[in-house]
Amino acid sequence: MSDVYHIPAMLSETIKGLNIKPEGTYVDVTFGGGGHSRAILKELRNDGHLFSFDQDIDALQNAIDDPRWTFVHGNFRFLRNWMDYYGIGYIDGLLSDLGVSFHHFDCPERGFSFRFPAPLDMRMNQTAGRTAADIVNGYSEDELARVLWLYGEMKNSRLVAKNICRARSQKAIERTEELVAASRIPAEMSKELARLFQALRIEVNDEMGALREMLLAARDLLRPGGRIAILTYHSLEDRLVKNFFRSGNLEGTIEKDFYGNILTPFTLIEKGREASPEEVAANPRARSAKLRIAEKKLPSTNLGRS
Ligand SMILES: C[S@@+](CC[C@H](N)C(=O)[O-])C[C@H]1O[C@@H](n2cnc3c(N)ncnc32)[C@H](O)[C@@H]1O
Numbered sequence: 001m002s003d004v005y006h007i008p009a010m011l012s013e014t015i016k017g018l019n020i021k022p023e024g025t026y027v028d029v030t031f032g033g034g035g036h037s038r039a040i041l042k043e044l045r046n047d048g049h050l051f052s053f054d055q056d057i058d059a060l061q062n063a064i065d066d067p068r069w070t071f072v073h074g075n076f077r078f079l080r081n082w083m084d085y086y087g088i089g090y091i092d093g094l095l096s097d098l099g100v101s102f103h104h105f106d107c108p109e110r111g112f113s114f115r116f117p118a119p120l121d122m123r124m125n126q127t128a129g130r131t132a133a134d135i136v137n138g139y140s141e142d143e144l145a146r147v148l149w150l151y152g153e154m155k156n157s158r159l160v161a162k163n164i165c166r167a168r169s170q171k172a173i174e175r176t177e178e179l180v181a182a183s184r185i186p187a188e189m190s191k192e193l194a195r196l197f198q199a200l201r202i203e204v205n206d207e208m209g210a211l212r213e214m215l216l217a218a219r220d221l222l223r224p225g226g227r228i229a230i231l232t233y234h235s236l237e238d239r240l241v242k243n244f245f246r247s248g249n250l251e252g253t254i255e256k257d258f259y260g261n262i263l264t265p266f267t268l269i270e271k272g273r274e275a276s277p278e279e280v281a282a283n284p285r286a287r288s289a290k291l292r293i294a295e296k297k298l299p300s301t302n303l304g305r306s
Pocket of ligand 1: 076
């Protein structure tokens with residue numbers, strides 16, 4: 001197992017893009033190894049504050065000893081509730097570096113990787129919710145095919161779902177190596193196996209649902225002039241963030257005023273920036289990252305919605 005918890009993608013671009021106010025209140029909803037959080041703290045004065053969320057208690061091994069820092073062990077879908085709990089009405093900026101840490105892939109017993117034999121778990125929060133085994137054994141063939149198609153973009157989703165269902169009718173699939181065998185995806189097709197595991201991980205952790213709820217809360221919590229930076233890693237979440245920043249709503253519905261101006265609470269700052277070739281060479285896992293940043297407009301130009 002690697003002892004590197006995570007290497008943050010586009011670190012300097014993200015911090016610069018957040019345009020941090022030294023006295024501001026910031027939230028990093030995906031603490032992980034704490035690389036982005038540490039860089040935000042460097043920009044804050046003594047009267048600034050950073051709240052860092054992670055639903056995986058393992059992240060606490062990277063805790064920062066600093067009175068300006070608060071760790072929230074929770075799902076970022078409850079951002080609004082947690083900010084209410086801490087008496088925070090508005091924030092000056094928010095960062096979300098979506099998905100899992102290297103730690104998750106590199107920790108065999110967590111079941112995130114097809115490279116290691118392990119129980120089929122894949123929960124970021126190991127104390128709650130369904131495991132990947134529950135889904136693989138409990139979903140109908142149609143439901144499984146839908147998950148593989150939507151979240152793994154697998155062209156042969158129906159065939160793979162069928163293979164899995166045939167295998168599980170003989171014996172429940174409880175382990176990563178059993179899932180690999182059941183899928184009948186040849187070992188050398190590692191990209192397809194990665195897609196299968198990614199799809200299940202997204203479903204297990206309801207990553208799209210959590211992202212939707214967090215975006216709405218962030219929109220309402222951000223102070224005018226405050227910025228929200230999101231690093232996405234697959235096309236579905238990237239499309240959601242892109243449309244949300246353009247429209248201010250989850251449906252991506254563009255509304256215009258009488259003069260044809262688009263009514264949105266955001267000004268776009270970064271529109272899907274990718275890591276430089278130098279960064280990808282040093283950290284290949286940054287290759288699929290896309291950085292999107294938006295700034296909350298002044299109230300007069302806001303589209304107030306709930
Ligand atoms: C890509 S890593 C973040 C890495 C971090 N930026 C760094 O510099 O090390 C994503 C982290 O967010 C956490 N996470 C993912 N979804 C979450 C959610 N809905 N709520 C809270 N934490 C979440 C994961 O457990 C993981 O540790």
